[in-house]
Amino acid sequence: MSMEPRTLKESFSQLEAHSDKAASYFYGRLFAANPRLRALFPPAMTAQRDRLFHALTRIVWSQDNPSELESYLSRLGRDHRKYGVLPEHYPAVGAALIATLRVFAADRWSPEAEESWTAAYRRAAGTMIEAAERDAAEAPPWWAAEVVDHDRRGPDLAVLTLRPDRPLAFLPGQYVTVQTARWPRVWRPYSIANAPRPDGLLRLHVRAVPAGWVSGALVRHTTAGDTVLLGPATGAMTLDPESDRDLLLIAGGTGLAPIKALAEQVVLSDRARRVHLLVGARTERDLYDLPDLRSLAAGAPGPKVVPVLSHSPGFEGMRGELPDVLDRFDGWDDHDVYVCGPTPMVRRTVASLQRLGVPLTRVHHDLLRAEEAPSPDDGVA
Numbered sequence: 181m182s183m184e185p186r187t188l189k190e191s192f193s194q195l196e197a198h199s200d201k202a203a204s205y206f207y208g209r210l211f212a213a214n215p216r217l218r219a220l221f222p223p224a225m226t227a228q229r230d231r232l233f234h235a236l237t238r239i240v241w242s243q244d245n246p247s248e249l250e251s252y253l254s255r256l257g258r259d260h261r262k263y264g265v266l267p268e269h270y271p272a273v274g275a276a277l278i279a280t281l282r283v284f285a286a287d288r289w290s291p292e293a294e295e296s297w298t299a300a301y302r303r304a305a306g307t308m309i310e311a312a313e314r315d316a317a318e319a320p321p322w323w324a325a326e327v328v329d330h331d332r333r334g335p336d337l338a339v340l341t342l343r344p345d346r347p348l349a350f351l352p353g354q355y356v357t358v359q360t361a362r363w364p365r366v367w368r369p370y371s372i373a374n375a376p377r378p379d380g381l382l383r384l385h386v387r388a389v390p391a392g393w394v395s396g397a398l399v400r401h402t403t404a405g406d407t408v409l410l411g412p413a414t415g416a417m418t419l420d421p422e423s424d425r426d427l428l429l430i431a432g433g434t435g436l437a438p439i440k441a442l443a444e445q446v447v448l449s450d451r452a453r454r455v456h457l458l459v460g461a462r463t464e465r466d467l468y469d470l471p472d473l474r475s476l477a478a479g480a481p482g483p484k485v486v487p488v489l490s491h492s493p494g495f496e497g498m499r500g501e502l503p504d505v506l507d508r509f510d511g512w513d514d515h516d517v518y519v520c521g522p523t524p525m526v527r528r529t530v531a532s533l534q535r536l537g538v539p540l541t542r543v544h545h546d547l548l549r550a551e552e553a554p555s556p557d558d559g560v561a
Protein backbone atom coordinates (compact mmCIF):
# COMPACT_ATOMS: atom_id res chain seq x y z
CA MET A 181 0.00 0.00 0.00
CA SER A 182 1.54 3.33 -0.98
CA MET A 183 1.93 6.02 1.64
CA GLU A 184 -0.30 8.99 1.20
CA PRO A 185 1.51 12.14 2.19
CA ARG A 186 -1.75 14.10 2.32
CA THR A 187 -3.41 11.71 4.75
CA LEU A 188 -0.33 11.80 6.95
CA LYS A 189 -0.17 15.59 6.92
CA GLU A 190 -3.87 16.01 7.67
CA SER A 191 -3.86 13.69 10.65
CA PHE A 192 -0.52 15.01 11.92
CA SER A 193 -1.76 18.60 11.88
CA GLN A 194 -4.51 17.51 14.32
CA LEU A 195 -1.88 16.05 16.61
CA GLU A 196 0.32 19.15 16.38
CA ALA A 197 -2.44 21.28 17.86
CA HIS A 198 -2.04 19.32 21.12
CA SER A 199 1.67 18.55 20.88
CA ASP A 200 2.44 18.65 24.63
CA LYS A 201 -0.46 16.47 25.67
CA ALA A 202 0.07 14.14 22.73
CA ALA A 203 3.77 13.67 23.58
CA SER A 204 2.92 12.90 27.24
CA TYR A 205 0.30 10.43 26.12
CA PHE A 206 2.74 8.82 23.67
CA TYR A 207 5.45 8.30 26.29
CA GLY A 208 2.86 7.17 28.86
CA ARG A 209 1.60 4.49 26.47
CA LEU A 210 5.13 3.49 25.50
CA PHE A 211 6.42 3.09 29.07
CA ALA A 212 3.22 1.51 30.43
CA ALA A 213 3.41 -1.22 27.80
CA ASN A 214 7.25 -1.51 27.87
CA PRO A 215 8.59 -0.36 31.26
CA ARG A 216 12.12 -1.43 30.39
CA LEU A 217 12.32 1.15 27.61
CA ARG A 218 12.17 3.98 30.18
CA ALA A 219 15.84 3.27 30.99
CA LEU A 220 16.84 4.37 27.48
CA PHE A 221 15.52 7.89 28.03
CA PRO A 222 16.88 10.81 30.10
CA PRO A 223 15.48 11.59 33.56
CA ALA A 224 13.84 14.85 32.39
CA MET A 225 11.73 14.39 29.28
CA THR A 226 11.04 18.02 28.29
CA ALA A 227 13.70 18.27 25.58
CA GLN A 228 12.90 14.71 24.52
CA ARG A 229 9.27 15.65 23.87
CA ASP A 230 10.35 18.51 21.61
CA ARG A 231 12.71 16.21 19.79
CA LEU A 232 10.00 13.65 19.15
CA PHE A 233 7.77 16.27 17.59
CA HIS A 234 10.57 17.76 15.60
CA ALA A 235 11.41 14.32 14.18
CA LEU A 236 7.78 13.52 13.38
CA THR A 237 7.32 16.92 11.72
CA ARG A 238 10.39 16.39 9.59
CA ILE A 239 9.24 12.89 8.61
CA VAL A 240 5.71 13.95 7.72
CA TRP A 241 6.75 17.03 5.74
CA SER A 242 9.54 15.20 3.89
CA GLN A 243 7.21 12.52 2.50
CA ASP A 244 7.27 14.31 -0.89
CA ASN A 245 11.07 14.38 -0.87
CA PRO A 246 12.26 10.77 -0.50
CA SER A 247 15.99 11.49 -0.77
CA GLU A 248 15.86 14.13 1.99
CA LEU A 249 13.75 11.80 4.10
CA GLU A 250 16.17 8.94 3.63
CA SER A 251 19.21 11.00 4.58
CA TYR A 252 17.45 12.41 7.65
CA LEU A 253 16.27 8.98 8.83
CA SER A 254 19.69 7.46 8.20
CA ARG A 255 21.30 10.12 10.40
CA LEU A 256 18.64 9.53 13.05
CA GLY A 257 19.16 5.75 12.95
CA ARG A 258 22.92 6.11 13.22
CA ASP A 259 22.60 8.59 16.08
CA HIS A 260 20.12 6.37 17.98
CA ARG A 261 22.80 3.70 18.43
CA LYS A 262 24.26 5.72 21.29
CA TYR A 263 20.94 5.49 23.20
CA GLY A 264 21.09 1.68 23.04
CA VAL A 265 18.09 1.47 20.67
CA LEU A 266 17.71 -1.99 19.10
CA PRO A 267 15.62 -3.17 16.13
CA GLU A 268 13.19 -4.94 18.50
CA HIS A 269 12.31 -1.60 20.15
CA TYR A 270 10.79 -0.13 16.99
CA PRO A 271 7.44 -2.01 16.95
CA ALA A 272 6.72 -0.81 20.51
CA VAL A 273 7.31 2.80 19.48
CA GLY A 274 5.15 2.33 16.37
CA ALA A 275 2.28 0.92 18.44
CA ALA A 276 2.43 3.87 20.88
CA LEU A 277 2.52 6.32 17.98
CA ILE A 278 -0.56 4.83 16.29
CA ALA A 279 -2.40 4.74 19.64
CA THR A 280 -1.57 8.43 20.15
CA LEU A 281 -2.72 9.41 16.69
CA ARG A 282 -5.94 7.49 17.16
CA VAL A 283 -6.74 9.66 20.18
CA PHE A 284 -5.41 13.06 19.14
CA ALA A 285 -6.18 12.94 15.42
CA ALA A 286 -9.62 11.41 16.05
CA ASP A 287 -11.40 13.83 13.67
CA ARG A 288 -9.23 12.71 10.77
CA TRP A 289 -8.70 9.10 11.80
CA SER A 290 -9.93 6.35 9.50
CA PRO A 291 -8.84 2.85 8.46
CA GLU A 292 -7.07 4.52 5.52
CA ALA A 293 -5.17 6.89 7.84
CA GLU A 294 -4.15 4.00 10.06
CA GLU A 295 -2.91 2.05 7.07
CA SER A 296 -0.91 5.03 5.77
CA TRP A 297 0.70 5.67 9.16
CA THR A 298 1.51 2.01 9.70
CA ALA A 299 3.20 1.81 6.31
CA ALA A 300 5.02 5.14 6.77
CA TYR A 301 6.28 4.12 10.19
CA ARG A 302 7.41 0.70 8.97
CA ARG A 303 9.38 2.34 6.16
CA ALA A 304 10.94 4.94 8.46
CA ALA A 305 11.92 2.31 11.05
CA GLY A 306 13.39 0.11 8.31
CA THR A 307 15.55 2.98 7.03
CA MET A 308 16.77 3.80 10.56
CA ILE A 309 17.55 0.17 11.39
CA GLU A 310 19.45 -0.37 8.14
CA ALA A 311 21.48 2.81 8.64
CA ALA A 312 22.33 1.75 12.21
CA GLU A 313 23.45 -1.67 10.98
CA ARG A 314 25.64 -0.17 8.25
CA ASP A 315 27.18 2.21 10.77
CA ALA A 316 27.80 -0.61 13.27
CA ALA A 317 30.11 -2.25 10.72
CA GLU A 318 32.51 0.67 10.90
CA ALA A 319 32.00 2.79 14.01
CA PRO A 320 31.20 2.34 17.71
CA PRO A 321 27.84 3.64 19.04
CA TRP A 322 29.78 6.19 21.11
CA TRP A 323 33.32 7.11 22.03
CA ALA A 324 34.75 7.44 25.55
CA ALA A 325 36.98 10.51 25.64
CA GLU A 326 39.45 11.57 28.30
CA VAL A 327 39.48 15.24 29.23
CA VAL A 328 43.17 16.03 28.78
CA ASP A 329 42.82 19.75 29.45
CA HIS A 330 40.14 21.88 31.09
CA ASP A 331 40.84 25.57 30.58
CA ARG A 332 38.48 27.88 32.44
CA ARG A 333 38.32 31.03 30.32
CA GLY A 334 35.71 32.86 32.39
CA PRO A 335 33.25 32.37 35.25
CA ASP A 336 30.89 30.42 32.99
CA LEU A 337 33.13 29.38 30.12
CA ALA A 338 35.61 26.58 29.53
CA VAL A 339 37.60 25.20 26.63
CA LEU A 340 37.94 21.43 26.93
CA THR A 341 40.47 19.29 25.10
CA LEU A 342 39.39 15.66 24.66
CA ARG A 343 41.15 12.51 23.58
CA PRO A 344 38.67 9.96 22.15
CA ASP A 345 39.56 6.32 22.83
CA ARG A 346 39.31 5.52 19.11
CA PRO A 347 39.67 7.73 16.04
CA LEU A 348 36.56 9.88 15.62
CA ALA A 349 36.20 11.05 12.02
CA PHE A 350 34.72 14.50 11.45
CA LEU A 351 34.77 17.46 9.11
CA PRO A 352 35.51 20.98 10.32
CA GLY A 353 32.20 22.69 11.13
CA GLN A 354 30.55 19.52 12.49
CA TYR A 355 29.43 18.81 16.05
CA VAL A 356 29.29 15.88 18.43
CA THR A 357 26.84 15.15 21.23
CA VAL A 358 28.31 14.87 24.72
CA GLN A 359 27.21 12.97 27.82
CA THR A 360 28.79 13.52 31.25
CA ALA A 361 28.98 11.05 34.13
CA ARG A 362 26.93 13.50 36.20
CA TRP A 363 23.86 13.24 33.93
CA PRO A 364 23.55 9.76 32.43
CA ARG A 365 21.55 9.56 29.20
CA VAL A 366 21.47 13.33 28.72
CA TRP A 367 23.24 14.21 25.48
CA ARG A 368 23.87 17.74 24.23
CA PRO A 369 25.51 18.93 21.02
CA TYR A 370 28.77 20.92 20.93
CA SER A 371 30.72 21.93 17.88
CA ILE A 372 34.26 20.70 17.46
CA ALA A 373 36.47 23.78 17.58
CA ASN A 374 39.45 22.48 15.61
CA ALA A 375 40.24 20.91 12.26
CA PRO A 376 41.19 17.18 12.47
CA ARG A 377 44.67 16.76 13.98
CA PRO A 378 47.21 13.94 13.73
CA ASP A 379 46.91 13.34 17.52
CA GLY A 380 43.09 13.01 17.23
CA LEU A 381 42.38 15.61 19.95
CA LEU A 382 39.10 17.51 19.90
CA ARG A 383 38.42 20.88 21.47
CA LEU A 384 35.03 22.14 22.68
CA HIS A 385 33.98 25.65 23.72
CA VAL A 386 31.33 25.46 26.42
CA ARG A 387 29.39 28.22 28.12
CA ALA A 388 27.42 27.15 31.22
CA VAL A 389 23.92 28.52 30.75
CA PRO A 390 21.53 29.00 33.69
CA ALA A 391 20.07 25.63 34.73
CA GLY A 392 22.19 23.96 32.02
CA TRP A 393 22.62 20.28 32.78
CA VAL A 394 25.47 19.25 30.53
CA SER A 395 26.96 22.71 30.01
CA GLY A 396 27.08 23.29 33.81
CA ALA A 397 28.63 19.86 34.36
CA LEU A 398 31.26 20.46 31.66
CA VAL A 399 32.26 23.92 32.87
CA ARG A 400 32.02 23.56 36.67
CA HIS A 401 32.26 19.88 37.53
CA THR A 402 34.75 18.47 35.04
CA THR A 403 38.53 18.35 35.36
CA ALA A 404 41.45 16.87 33.45
CA GLY A 405 41.42 13.09 33.78
CA ASP A 406 37.60 12.79 33.69
CA THR A 407 35.85 10.83 30.97
CA VAL A 408 32.91 11.98 28.84
CA LEU A 409 31.03 10.11 26.13
CA LEU A 410 30.78 11.41 22.58
CA GLY A 411 28.27 10.57 19.84
CA PRO A 412 29.26 10.50 16.15
CA ALA A 413 30.13 13.74 14.38
CA THR A 414 27.34 15.22 12.31
CA GLY A 415 26.23 18.53 10.80
CA ALA A 416 26.25 20.13 7.38
CA MET A 417 27.97 23.47 8.09
CA THR A 418 31.09 22.34 6.27
CA LEU A 419 33.17 23.97 3.52
CA ASP A 420 31.99 23.49 -0.04
CA PRO A 421 34.81 21.36 -1.52
CA GLU A 422 34.13 22.78 -4.99
CA SER A 423 34.50 26.41 -4.01
CA ASP A 424 37.59 28.58 -4.16
CA ARG A 425 35.80 31.77 -3.18
CA ASP A 426 37.11 33.92 -0.35
CA LEU A 427 35.40 33.39 2.98
CA LEU A 428 33.57 35.53 5.47
CA LEU A 429 33.30 33.74 8.83
CA ILE A 430 31.00 35.32 11.44
CA ALA A 431 31.02 34.07 15.04
CA GLY A 432 28.94 35.22 18.03
CA GLY A 433 30.11 34.07 21.49
CA THR A 434 30.86 30.36 21.69
CA GLY A 435 29.45 30.06 18.16
CA LEU A 436 33.15 30.63 17.46
CA ALA A 437 33.81 26.90 17.90
CA PRO A 438 32.84 25.57 14.44
CA ILE A 439 33.93 28.83 12.80
CA LYS A 440 37.43 28.42 14.18
CA ALA A 441 37.55 24.83 12.90
CA LEU A 442 36.70 26.13 9.40
CA ALA A 443 39.36 28.86 9.64
CA GLU A 444 41.94 26.25 10.67
CA GLN A 445 40.92 24.05 7.74
CA VAL A 446 41.64 26.88 5.31
CA VAL A 447 44.98 27.66 6.96
CA LEU A 448 45.98 23.98 6.78
CA SER A 449 44.92 23.57 3.15
CA ASP A 450 47.08 24.74 0.29
CA ARG A 451 44.22 26.65 -1.38
CA ALA A 452 44.81 30.37 -1.38
CA ARG A 453 41.53 31.73 -0.01
CA ARG A 454 41.34 34.94 1.90
CA VAL A 455 39.42 34.68 5.15
CA HIS A 456 37.75 37.44 7.18
CA LEU A 457 36.79 36.27 10.64
CA LEU A 458 34.42 38.57 12.55
CA VAL A 459 34.37 37.59 16.24
CA GLY A 460 31.37 39.04 18.05
CA ALA A 461 31.29 39.32 21.83
CA ARG A 462 29.63 41.54 24.38
CA THR A 463 32.73 42.89 26.13
CA GLU A 464 36.51 42.49 25.86
CA ARG A 465 36.37 39.97 28.69
CA ASP A 466 34.15 37.79 26.49
CA LEU A 467 36.79 37.55 23.74
CA TYR A 468 37.84 34.31 25.39
CA ASP A 469 39.91 32.91 22.51
CA LEU A 470 41.61 35.99 21.10
CA PRO A 471 45.26 34.93 21.75
CA ASP A 472 44.65 31.66 19.88
CA LEU A 473 42.94 33.46 17.03
CA ARG A 474 45.83 35.91 16.80
CA SER A 475 48.32 33.05 16.44
CA LEU A 476 46.09 31.47 13.79
CA ALA A 477 46.11 34.83 12.01
CA ALA A 478 49.89 35.00 12.22
CA GLY A 479 50.29 31.78 10.21
CA ALA A 480 50.43 32.24 6.44
CA PRO A 481 47.88 32.77 4.95
CA GLY A 482 46.05 33.42 8.21
CA PRO A 483 42.55 34.86 8.55
CA LYS A 484 42.03 38.55 9.15
CA VAL A 485 40.51 38.55 12.63
CA VAL A 486 38.18 41.44 13.53
CA PRO A 487 36.72 41.55 17.06
CA VAL A 488 33.32 43.25 17.20
CA LEU A 489 31.98 44.25 20.63
CA SER A 490 28.32 45.01 21.25
CA HIS A 491 28.36 46.17 24.88
CA SER A 492 31.64 48.10 25.24
CA PRO A 493 31.16 51.80 24.50
CA GLY A 494 34.84 52.54 25.25
CA PHE A 495 36.26 49.87 22.93
CA GLU A 496 38.60 51.30 20.31
CA GLY A 497 37.98 48.57 17.74
CA MET A 498 34.75 47.83 15.89
CA ARG A 499 31.61 48.35 17.97
CA GLY A 500 28.05 47.18 17.31
CA GLU A 501 26.09 44.02 16.75
CA LEU A 502 27.39 41.68 14.07
CA PRO A 503 24.40 42.04 11.68
CA ASP A 504 24.81 45.83 11.81
CA VAL A 505 28.52 46.09 11.02
CA LEU A 506 28.59 44.06 7.81
CA ASP A 507 28.03 47.10 5.60
CA ARG A 508 31.18 48.76 6.99
CA PHE A 509 33.31 46.54 4.74
CA ASP A 510 33.88 46.60 1.00
CA GLY A 511 31.32 43.95 0.05
CA TRP A 512 30.71 40.29 0.55
CA ASP A 513 28.67 39.34 -2.48
CA ASP A 514 31.47 37.20 -3.97
CA HIS A 515 32.22 35.36 -0.69
CA ASP A 516 31.13 32.08 0.87
CA VAL A 517 29.74 33.00 4.28
CA TYR A 518 29.48 30.90 7.47
CA VAL A 519 27.55 32.19 10.48
CA CYS A 520 27.29 30.72 13.98
CA GLY A 521 26.13 32.09 17.33
CA PRO A 522 22.91 32.88 19.23
CA THR A 523 19.86 32.10 17.07
CA PRO A 524 18.55 35.72 16.85
CA MET A 525 22.03 36.88 15.83
CA VAL A 526 22.23 34.24 13.09
CA ARG A 527 18.78 35.10 11.76
CA ARG A 528 19.49 38.85 11.69
CA THR A 529 22.93 38.31 10.16
CA VAL A 530 21.49 36.19 7.35
CA ALA A 531 18.89 38.90 6.66
CA SER A 532 21.62 41.60 6.54
CA LEU A 533 23.71 39.51 4.17
CA GLN A 534 20.73 39.07 1.90
CA ARG A 535 20.16 42.84 1.90
CA LEU A 536 23.82 43.31 0.98
CA GLY A 537 23.37 41.10 -2.08
CA VAL A 538 24.98 37.84 -0.91
CA PRO A 539 23.09 34.94 -2.57
CA LEU A 540 21.50 32.81 0.16
CA THR A 541 22.93 29.67 -1.44
CA ARG A 542 26.36 30.90 -0.29
CA VAL A 543 25.31 31.58 3.30
CA HIS A 544 25.78 28.60 5.62
CA HIS A 545 24.53 28.22 9.17
CA ASP A 546 23.43 25.49 11.50
CA LEU A 547 20.03 26.65 12.77
CA LEU A 548 18.44 23.37 11.73
CA ARG A 549 20.66 21.50 14.13
CA ALA A 550 19.46 23.75 16.93
CA GLU A 551 15.90 22.79 16.05
CA GLU A 552 16.82 19.13 16.04
CA ALA A 553 18.21 19.32 19.51
CA PRO A 554 16.14 21.92 21.32
CA SER A 555 17.24 22.24 24.89
CA PRO A 556 16.11 25.13 27.03
CA ASP A 557 18.89 24.18 29.41
CA ASP A 558 22.00 24.11 27.36
CA GLY A 559 24.75 25.79 25.41
CA VAL A 560 23.28 25.23 21.98
CA ALA A 561 20.23 27.41 21.62
Ligand SMILES: NC(=O)C1=CN([C@@H]2O[C@H](COP(=O)(O)OP(=O)(O)OC[C@H]3O[C@@H](n4cnc5c(N)ncnc54)[C@H](O)[C@@H]3O)[C@@H](O)[C@H]2O)C=CC1
Nearest residue numbers: 371432433434435437460461490521522524525559560561
Ligand atom coordinates in the same frame (compact mmCIF):
# COMPACT_ATOMS: atom_id res chain seq x y z
N1 LIG B 1 29.39 26.00 22.13
C1 LIG B 1 29.22 25.60 20.89
O1 LIG B 1 29.84 24.63 20.43
C2 LIG B 1 28.26 26.31 19.98
C3 LIG B 1 27.44 27.31 20.44
N2 LIG B 1 26.51 27.86 19.60
C4 LIG B 1 25.58 28.87 20.05
O2 LIG B 1 26.26 30.09 20.10
C5 LIG B 1 25.62 30.92 21.04
C6 LIG B 1 26.67 31.59 21.86
O3 LIG B 1 26.14 32.21 22.93
P1 LIG B 1 27.00 33.13 23.90
O4 LIG B 1 28.42 32.69 23.92
O5 LIG B 1 26.27 33.20 25.17
O6 LIG B 1 26.92 34.52 23.09
P2 LIG B 1 26.60 35.97 23.64
O7 LIG B 1 25.22 36.05 24.15
O8 LIG B 1 27.72 36.37 24.52
O9 LIG B 1 26.62 36.82 22.29
C7 LIG B 1 27.67 36.71 21.37
C8 LIG B 1 27.52 37.72 20.26
O10 LIG B 1 26.25 37.64 19.66
C9 LIG B 1 25.66 38.94 19.64
N3 LIG B 1 24.22 38.86 19.82
C10 LIG B 1 23.56 38.29 20.85
N4 LIG B 1 22.23 38.41 20.68
C11 LIG B 1 22.05 39.11 19.52
C12 LIG B 1 20.91 39.56 18.79
N5 LIG B 1 19.66 39.33 19.21
N6 LIG B 1 21.12 40.20 17.62
C13 LIG B 1 22.37 40.43 17.18
N7 LIG B 1 23.48 40.03 17.81
C14 LIG B 1 23.32 39.39 18.97
C15 LIG B 1 26.30 39.68 20.76
O11 LIG B 1 26.26 41.07 20.51
C16 LIG B 1 27.71 39.15 20.69
O12 LIG B 1 28.44 39.79 19.66
C17 LIG B 1 24.67 30.07 21.84
O13 LIG B 1 23.36 30.35 21.41
C18 LIG B 1 25.06 28.67 21.44
O14 LIG B 1 23.93 27.86 21.43
C19 LIG B 1 26.41 27.48 18.31
C20 LIG B 1 27.22 26.50 17.82
C21 LIG B 1 28.22 25.89 18.59
